[in-house]
Amino acid sequence: MFILPWLKGGNAETYVVNLARSIDPKEFEVLVWCKGDWGPVGDELGRMGVKVMDGPISPLRPDQMFRLWRYVRREHVDIIHSLSLRPTAGEAFMSKLMLRKYVSSRRSTRQWEGKNKVRMRDRVRDRFTDKIVTNSNMIARLAGRLENVPVNKLVTIYDGVPMDELSQWSSVQDGEELRKRLNIPEIGYVIVNVADMRHSKGQMYLLKAFHEARSKFLGETHLIICGEGEERDNLELFIKHNSLGSRVHIIGAEEKPAVMAAGDVFVVSSLGEGFSRSIIEAMALGMPIIATSVGGNPEVVMDGLNGIIVPPADSDKLSDAMLRVGNNIARRKDMGQKSLDRARSEFTLEKMAQAHEEMYSKLMGKD
Template identity: 30%
Template sequence: MQTPAPARIRLLLLTDTSIAFSGGSERFLRNLVTLLPRDRYDITVVQLDAGGFPESEKHHLADGDAARIVHLPVEAIYGRGGLRALRTLRSMVAGGGFDIVQSHHEKSDLINALLPRRPGCVHISNRRDMGYKKSAKLKWLFRHLNPRFDCVVAPSQQILGELARSEALEAGRMLWIPNGVDTQRFHPRPPPARAAIRQSLSLQADALVFGCVARLTPEKRHVDLVDAFARMHATFPQARLVLLGDGPLQGEIEARVVSLGVAGAVRMTGMRPDVEAILPALDVGMLVSSTEGMSNAILEMMASGLPMIATDVGGNRSLVASGATGLLVPARAPGRLAEAMLALAADPALRHRMGEAARQRVEREFSLAAMVRAFDQAYRRLADVA
């Protein structure tokens, strides 16, 4: 007797940003949409990004019809766009077309919490950071809205702990699913490939290259990174710094680099679509944020075989085993950061051991397949689908 095919889950994903963007939460959502089994999911993505509908979204979703994308631009949740999006989504959900509604970021969470509840539809909030952008009033509001969610999922235990503390989130609603990285896309490269990438970036073969993948925004603390690099560059003039990312602080960071006299040693590439090719050409990966949830950038650098220097905040301490796969330093401490950079600069053997251990840890604990499998299992359990 032939076994019946599993029932298809109708999944509605709400996000404040376009999935074509290059940030960690957008990469997470693209991975989820494209890798969930297509024969078991019907996926609709509703984007509340007010910046317009990028044509590049079709490119980012891989070939085929992985998801239907709907654009409902919202400037302010309490404005006309927010009310219009709420009305549209209430109609979509009330019609019984979805088994699961999952939201990402504050606007989407607020709308999700206000949608009608009906039997057979599960509401999930996916929290990706430590809530550093939430005001005290917004945290107060979420204390009252969190019971509207059947489940709140987060990629790190630190995020869930903060939600319990600041938003009175109940343990029974918490679900921890770590981020995953594509270890086939992000992997070490042989010396000839490294040399070719370095040449394309105007980096000498013998340069000691530190790199950071992050948006140029205040919480990523590029100012601390540049200050620390300038200090260590005085001791290691062959050191170079590659900053992959763009953002509102680009002009400020460029000016800082010039004022510190290291403009010739710093490469600011903007956000590159080929980041997986650039990372293996580096010697040390860095992320020095003042706050983090669970960084996809750290996972991608570790998967590329890089030892990490990261700040001891949020989920970073769950990823970087200090002394084994990299070094953890306090946030907003350029002096301590420079000391860590000097320590790795002076010890090639240590860099090599940490880089190998970092790759092995990602393969063992943070694979993309494991993350998608965990979401698939959680969805089927919450939706009570065999």
């Protein structure tokens, strides 16, 4: 049974939906408990036939913990897997009282940033945790160092992407229509960035890098930033002040499939990252990747093979990388093919599901 903080939509929810689709139904039944707001993901899980319960779980509320205990017993739950940003010690302790295996996930660095420092209750929770699943080796190392988690409790499982669904994104017609609407010529070079618009995503450095490289590109080059967020006004102000309006386009997240279809190169300019699912999606569409050396990015992008790794917050290095890829069509095509090959071999839903099945089976003593 997966415990989710809400069902509004996000990486954790996508992760559970993909697992529910891919895990072997003959061996595992997927259940979901939502602690917070209901949303479209809950409806999607329902259409898939997944049982979804909702209601808060607080260790300070015996009635809520009793409701959880009763549901776990009724549904014969064997493993509880929490995807909360900061799983509670109460969840872990209750799982042990019920003689169930308890798994939690670490999928970003946010649980250790700012006020979210590791406290004694976090270490207590980890003592009652059987496995901690991370989505990159970097996150695993941080969990080991910051939470003192033993190595034998940590397991890294990379996210997978639905290759069949992504192939529908690569509609030539959708990409051509978007290019036409944005006045991008058919042979123009298009750099794309798909991410929330906030400081941590580093899009201001991306704009500065593009501005610096603009006059050095051999052909007409455009940058599309796709997303929403509080940084949008600042980005648009920079575009206006530097007369980039004809070459830089900011559009909403709902147009992500068309943006991906229109792109030639995918750029991740993040200042911090756990694991970028968008990188894998771009690789699955055959795009070379330029990414900052944060989080799990260097584990996915093989520097010099299917893309280029650059330091974070370094617009000069980012500008140089965009020129190196953009001005060499043969290199761009070769990197794109290697991205596609790597996505198909390492980052499929089937591989992600198999890794979870093996972990769950070992926890239940079935290996």
